[in-house]
Amino acid sequence: MPIPKKTGDIIIIGGGPAGLISGRTAVSKGVSVIVIEEHDVIGFPTHCAGLLSIKGLKQIGVHPDRAFIQNVVSDATFHSPSGLAFKVRGKGKQAYVVDRKAFDNYLTEQASEAGVNLKLGFQARSLVFGDKHVIGVTGKNGGKILAKVVIDAEGSSCKLLHMYKFNAPKRESFLSAMQFEVSGVEVNANSVEIFLGEKFAPGFFAWIIPTGESSARVGLAGRGINVHQRLYHFARNQFDKFNITAKRGGHVYVGAPSRKTYGDGFLVVGDAAGQIKPTTGGGVIFGGICAQFCGETAAEAVNNDDSSARFLQVYERRWKNSMGRELEIMLLARKIMDKLTDEAMDEIFKTIIDYNLHEEIEEHGHIDFQSKVLFRLLLHPSSLRIMWQIIKSLL
Template identity: 30%
Template sequence: MKLIETDVLVIGAGPAGSSTAKHAALNGANVILLDKKSEIGAPKRCAEGVSKEGLKKLGIKPSCRWVTKELSGVRLVSPNGTDVWMKEDIVKLPEAGYILERKVFDKFMAMDAARAGATIMIKTLARGMRKDFDSYIVSCESMGEDFEIKARIVVGADGPESRVGRWGGLKTAVKPKDMESGIQFEMIGVEMDDPDCIEFYFGSVAPGGYAWIFPKGDDIANVGLGIVSTQTDKSAYEHLLKFVANCPATKNAQPVELNIGGDPVGGMVKTLVSDNIMIVGDAAGHVNPLTGGGIITALEAGKYAGEVAAAAIKEGDYSGERLKEYQDICKEEIGDSFEKYLKTKDYMSSLTDADLDSIAKAFKDTEFENVSTSELVKLLIKVSPKALLKLGKLF
């Protein structure tokens, strides 16, 4: 059977995998980047929101080919329709961002990896792997052909499925209570109060999560929600149909696309490396447990993973001990902050619709200066004695 040798094999060409491949290649490693799909980035499994700051920090310049909308505010809606508006002209929104076209964005990120020197293989499935001294041999299949890739370091960037990490002995299986079932229509004919603002809907519309409307320009928007299957008897799809039928903004809207997918919201996986293996992105739990957002953290973690992998290749040391540098950086830069958001999510899930309505009312009467996810939680603590008790020490 054909055997290809490489320094680093990255499995999965989402933002995490492409970023890993790019940074490993930029730092001198031979890199192969695999994706099982025929088109990188499609279908999207995502609401497509990112913060401008996050992209800037990573040195990624926004392109008109993948930014569909620049946002200027947020609207939070409680179960009885009480809404809280936060707009950039009045308050500072450090997390304000863009809505992307992921199908284009993901391809751009993979192209960046290719330009940095990585070899891309599409429509190529990794089926399993075995240890071979100081490397892994990964069994692959592409368009009916079976072959093997021998890599000194394998990077699992295979999303919520997270099988590669498990092949390498890492505990990446997601517990049902930590897996958000995401579902979304891309819709036309959406009538938003302000199409420059993203909207979030809380409460029993989406048990364990929330519903969202993310505008993509004109009357187009991603309308979706995330639920936790252990907190409801209905499927995510049934919840979405109900939300779309009842929400004033979508009563005349029609879907042009249906997207689904799991979102691991249980926090960062504890062990991200072992001998000759690393995991990154959704596979590693690089998703903010409160917001479910993970594009920026995936790109960021990919950068760290690529840099550490390339350094390890140069040194000829691919042991878990060497690769642990990546895990330590991730813990400090990403994982630690997720702990408090995880506790906030658990607290939010415990609230009834009536609780949320009274919190929204208190928020409405508050004047904001600076709004970010952590500032919002601080305010939540101010207006809710129950939140103070549970979250007071964290924020």
């Protein structure tokens, strides 16, 4: 269907990483882009732990910058329910701990410099349809912005997607999360600490991410628990003393990506499309990679004068080719981990320590694309012991 002339080429709902990266990519292909953000400032409120892999950041076209980097880490220490631990030592620096507000502002500057038009304090209340084609959004006071392609990057709230019964990440796959910013604590500034098992966080894990020599983000997410109470208890056990400088709640997604992420004149990206690692709940890098495909496809639709679902479906092919299998494997790993009892988790830790499996992880591990190391562990001679623990837990 030929596209009628409208007020802008592309409208993006949401000024988070997925929206801003989609916008930056699309304008680089010579089209006009408006990003609308419901808040008056970018990056607020923030819920994120801010751990981003160095390789991942490169993949989403972001140069490391002091403006948003708080710390750099190379190691991760994993803790079992009974107190067993193993450390994975990265070969050099592996991840940045970022201030998400500053990071999102950095992405905003990148997008604005590229030519994206940002409209703050504009909340999309509904979509505008022409036939069955999405052709714009309506704001709070009934004001409309029309476009040739609308990109939904509204994040995990997915209000618009639910309103129109469009595919959205499953509500039951969101876990409640709580995070404290703490100061005056003793931490290893070079290492992230992960605590696995029901004892800490049923269905997920607890984390300590150092933001400096004596400060950290400590958090957990889980199913069927009072996350605030559980986190307070966890922090008291981990630190002799600590000052809480900020508290933030949120929802971590551990489910599958959405089955359909395109429609007539419409694309969905980032958390709104469930493009999140189900093992860790991290969505900035995967959402950012998909956002590049999304911006590229939207711009091609405008340049080819065709924003039909048939044309836009190439976006879904592109992002699924890039990470569809990864997401499936990580989802399977998440489902298995959810079934493990604390005893099984301890036995698996024992196996990892006995067989020095952390060396395998050091050699083949990747913070974002985790399937390779999961396969390596599966093929390892010790995997029978691990499988047995999994089967016992499943039974």
